[in-house]
Amino acid sequence: MSDDHGHHPEPLTDVERRARALEELLTEKGIVSPEFIDQVVDAYAQDIGPMNGAKVVARAWVDPEYKRRLLADGSAAIAELGFGGPEGDHIVAVENTPAVHNVVVCTLCSCYPWPVLGLPPTWYKSPPYRSRMVREPRTVLAEMGCDVPDDVEIRVWDSSAEMRYLVLPARPAGTDGVGEDELAATVTRDAMIGVARL
Amino acid sequence: MAGAAALPRENGELVFDAPWQGRVLGMALAVVQERGLDWDEFRHRLIAAIQSDPSRPYYESWTAALIDLVVDLGVASADDVQARAARVDP
Numbered sequence: 001m002s003d004d005h006g007h008h009p010e011p012l013t014d015v016e017r018r019a020r021a022l023e024e025l026l027t028e029k030g031i032v033s034p035e036f037i038d039q040v041v042d043a044y045a046q047d048i049g050p051m052n053g054a055k056v057v058a059r060a061w062v063d064p065e066y067k068r069r070l071l072a073d074g075s076a077a078i079a080e081l082g083f084g085g086p087e088g089d090h091i092v093a094v095e096n097t098p099a100v101h102n103v104v105v106c107t108l109c110s111c112y113p114w115p116v117l118g119l120p121p122t123w124y125k126s127p128p129y130r131s132r133m134v135r136e137p138r139t140v141l142a143e144m145g146c147d148v149p150d151d152v153e154i155r156v157w158d159s160s161a162e163m164r165y166l167v168l169p170a171r172p173a174g175t176d177g178v179g180e181d182e183l184a185a186t187v188t189r190d191a192m193i194g195v196a197r198l
Numbered sequence: 199m200a201g202a203a204a205l206p207r208e209n210g211e212l213v214f215d216a217p218w219q220g221r222v223l224g225m226a227l228a229v230v231q232e233r234g235l236d237w238d239e240f241r242h243r244l245i246a247a248i249q250s251d252p253s254r255p256y257y258e259s260w261t262a263a264l265i266d267l268v269v270d271l272g273v274a275s276a277d278d279v280q281a282r283a284a285r286v287d288p
Contacts, residue, residue, distance in 0.1 A: 012288050015258050019218040021282035022225060022264060025274050031232050037224030044223070045213050086227060086237065108245045110256070119213055119223075125256045161238060 049118035050189035052083050053166060056116055057192065058184035060093075061171045071095060074166060078116055088115035090162040094155070096170045096197070101148045103141065103194030104157045104165040105133040111159035113166050117192060124193065134158060144195045157194075167194040219257040226264050233271060243267050 012020070026032040056078055060067035070077035074091035078084065091113050094102040106112065107130050112120040123129055132140045137154045141147070148154055157165040169191040175183060190196035214220045226240050243263035251259065269276050 009288050012286065014283070015261055016216070016218045017283035017286045018261055018265065018279060019222050019225075020286045021279050022261070022268065023221055024286075025278060025282055026225060026229065026268070029273055031273060032225055032228040036228050037221055040224035040227055041214075041217075041220035045220070109241060109248055110244075111241070121211060122256070127252050161241075 044114075044119050048085070048114060050116070050187075050192060051184070052078075052081075052118075053113070053116035053189070053192045054184040054187035055081055055180075056083070056093075056166070057168060057187045058180045060168055061175075061183055062180050067095075067168075070168070083115045085115050087111070087113060087164055091116065091164050091166055092157075093166045093168045094157060095168045096194075098152070098170075100153050100155055101141075101194065101197070102155050102157060102165075102167045103133065103137060104159065104167060105130060106159040107131065107134055111164060113164035116166055117189060121189075141195060144190075146190075146196050148197070167192050169198045172198050215257075219260075222257060222261050222264055226260070226267075229264070229267060229271070229273075240264070240267055243270075 023032065023034065023037070027034060056070065059081065060070050066077065066080070069080075070093045074093045075084070075089055077093070078088070078091060094104075096102055104112075106124075110120050110125040112124065129140070134156050137156050138148060141154070157163075159165060169187065171183075172186065175186075186198060188196055188198065191198050214223075229235075230237055230240055240263060243266045244260060247259040247262040247266070248254075248256075251262075254262075265276065265279055268274050268279070
């Protein structure tokens with residue numbers, strides 16, 4: 001009743017074979033454990049994502065002292081909310097204002113503030129985004145549906161060897177008195193990368 | 199293998215297109231941690247892999263960088279990896 005009749009697994013691609021070979025070799029040599037890898041996959045699939053950054057943003061919106069600390073030392077401020085880990089040692093928060101719109105890119109690879117945003121989306125890692133955002137940011141943002149008023153300066157932050165940037169979006173008008181959890185629910189990943197405005 | 203049947207999702211998007219991508223991500227973190235390396239040791243190889251083949255899919259470049267790191271650390275040779283890859287049971 002429950003056997004593999006009719007189950008035809010797709011052939012493994014070359015890269016899948018290499019990935020499995022690596023895992024076998026590294027496990028045999030005691031360098032990795034499959035359980036550790038499972039934990040990493042689960043963490044980035046479930047626990048570590050933009051909902052973390054949204055909490056940071058909401059906290060900064062309601063607490064001016066927290067915002068000040070966040071802008072002074074991003075890694076320390078996110079740690080106050082329990083966020084940290086890989087790619088989180090040099091997080092810099094950049095604030096959107098009526099005069100400035102910030103957007104983040106990594107021209108060379110995919111550097112991204114994992115502890116607050118999780119893993120980057122595919123488009124962030126694509127050659128067109130990586131090369132065009134520094135060259136023609138206003139055009140690329142418009143193509144992505146983000147219209148920045150002409151009188152607003154666009155600052156593009158190219159993630160360097162160390163820094164990982166988090167955009168602190170402007171708090172939307174008409175949200176006075178809205179609770180922190182509700183505010184967090186309005187913050188999008190794309191707004192924290194800078195390709196959207198709230 | 200945990201998660202092999204159910205692809206992880208977040209915000210309506212897949213975090214990984216296929217389970218092997220999560221595995222090579224985890225392996226890169228594991229190797230760097232186990233050897234006490236700076237993440238830059240992997241990152242520089244990722245940059246080089248991307249630059250050597252800009253149209254290659256991202257996680258294939260990631261895997262190439264991971265192989266480079268493993269080889270440079272003397273853990274295995276490129277031939278070891280290739281030979282094992284040929285013998286992998288689906």
